[in-house]
Amino acid sequence: MTTAAHALSKNATGGLKAGFAEPVADSQEVFRSAMNAFGYAGRPFEIGQQLDGPTPFNTATSAFSLALMDFETSVWLQTQSDEAASWLRFHCGLPTVEDKTAATFAIITDPQSMPSLTAFHAGEIEYPECSTTLVIQVPSLVEGPKTTWAGPGINGSIEVAIAGLPSWFWSLWDLNRELYPRGIDAVFTCGNAMIALPRTVHVEFEDGSVA
Template sequence: MQRESIVLEGGFTDPVIESQAVFRALMDAMAHPARAYRIGHHAAPSVPIAATAAAVACAVVDADTPVWLDGALAIDAVRTWLGFHTGARFANSPGEAAFALIADGAGMPALQRFAQGTEEYPDRSSTVILQLSALDGGDALAFEGPGIRTRATIAPVGLPAEFPTQWRANRARFP
């Protein structure tokens, strides 16, 4: 019994308020790509998932949004924790997922393996939540477009080497 209670610890202490605050931070981040945001209300799981990724999952995942976990996270303790705190059900493949939680960028499937959505229904694509060790110190990526005044750069550590090429190909599909 003690082991199971440890696995379930670490969700939001005030789920309504904290999930709203995390969701608001996510919306701000999506409106301003390549800008770093702190998520002030973290979950603190005792399982191998980063606190920020856990907080994001607690804010956006529910029983209607299947989640795919990469190999590092596809363990019983993480499934139990996410199921308890979010009601998540789990996808068998990246293409079936509304959300994907990735702990190991090097082993991340190619973006085209995730649900792609369509021009009419872009919301049917997978949202990939990729745990990174830092936003500085990796290869620089430049961003331009809506939400960016001129040009923004970040240099994330932990992105798959092929990510920039895959991102450009994805963007070409949805100009």
């Protein structure tokens, strides 16, 4: 985006940071990346678009939000950022909610202090798709404890090393997986990359213990 275009966009949005430079094409491209991430769990997918989202969102969180959130969804923000809330309302048309169980999406920007996985809506037997999807920003997708993922969309198994998660995360994830077809899904973001973790994926630590 040129300096003049950026200034015009900023003025048009009342001082908010801009969204996609090409809203339709960029949104479709990021949506495909997100769907591929869920289809091929454990693989990192990069966002090609240059996007400076609101504080405290990274590029991948911002792009995921623009592509998958709209007026029919709702979001819970761990960090109560007026900038982020206003940016989401303007670009996505969606409301923020205080009730975690009412959120379609929850954006976690400080995973060490994130709520328990059980605090979010796991869906209903009749409508398992109505559960909350967590978007969790982490410091690294490759420098954390080594885990092995197996399940649909994974050829055999895949090694993943997400950094920055609380110590209880994987044990509660195992319980979440047992709720299938209910259960939450998660997307980890870092910089301009994301890795998806569907509720169907089984995770073990490097020593073979259940995560």
